[in-house]
Amino acid sequence: MIDLTHANNQIQLVATFKELVDTSFVGKINALCWQRVIEGDFFEINEKIKPRENITSIEPDELIALELSEQGNLACQTILADWELLKAHGAQPTLNLIKNYDRDDTHPLIPTDVYSFHVDRSPVPTDTFLCT
Numbered sequence: 001m002i003d004l005t006h007a008n009n010q011i012q013l014v015a016t017f018k019e020l021v022d023t024s025f026v027g028k029i030n031a032l033c034w035q036r037v038i039e040g041d042f043f044e045i046n047e048k049i050k051p052r053e054n055i056t057s058i059e060p061d062e063l064i065a066l067e068l069s070e071q072g073n074l075a076c077q078t079i080l081a082d083w084e085l086l087k088a089h090g091a092q093p094t095l096n097l098i099k100n101y102d103r104d105d106t107h108p109l110i111p112t113d114v115y116s117f118h119v120d121r122s123p124v125p126t127d128t129f130l131c132t
Contacts, residue, residue, distance in 0.1 A: 015036075017089075039074050042079075048067075054098065
C-alpha cells in the first residue's frame with residue numbers, strides 16, 4: 001500500500017466508490033484515495049497486452065479474450081467491475097496501457113502535459129481516476 005502520511009492534509013481517504021464520486025474537494029483537499037484491497041495479477045494483464053503505441057486503449061472485449069491464470073482473471077474481473085461502476089455513474093471510462101508519456105517541451109517554463117496537471121489549478125471540477 002502507498003504511504004500517504006506525508007500528504008495527509010491534502011488527501012481524503014474514502015471507503016467506497018459512492019464516496020469517491022460523491023465527495024467534493026474542500027479546503028486543502030486536492031485528491032481522493034479509495035482505499036481497498038485489490039486481488040489479482042494485474043502485471044499479467046500488462047504482459048499479455050502488446051502496446052500498439054505509447055498509449056494503447058484497451059476495450060473490455062480485449063480483456064475478456066485474454067488467456068489468463070486464476071490471479072490474472074481476478075484482476076480482469078476487478079477492471080471490468082470498475083468499468084461498469086464508472087459507466088453506471090455516467091462516465092465514459094477508458095483503459096489505457098501506457099508505455100511512456102510524451103513530455104511537453106513546447107512550453108519549458110510552464111509545461112502543459114499530464115505531469116503538470118493539478119486539480120487545485122483546474123478552473124472547473126473534473127473527474128479523472130488514475131490507477132497505478
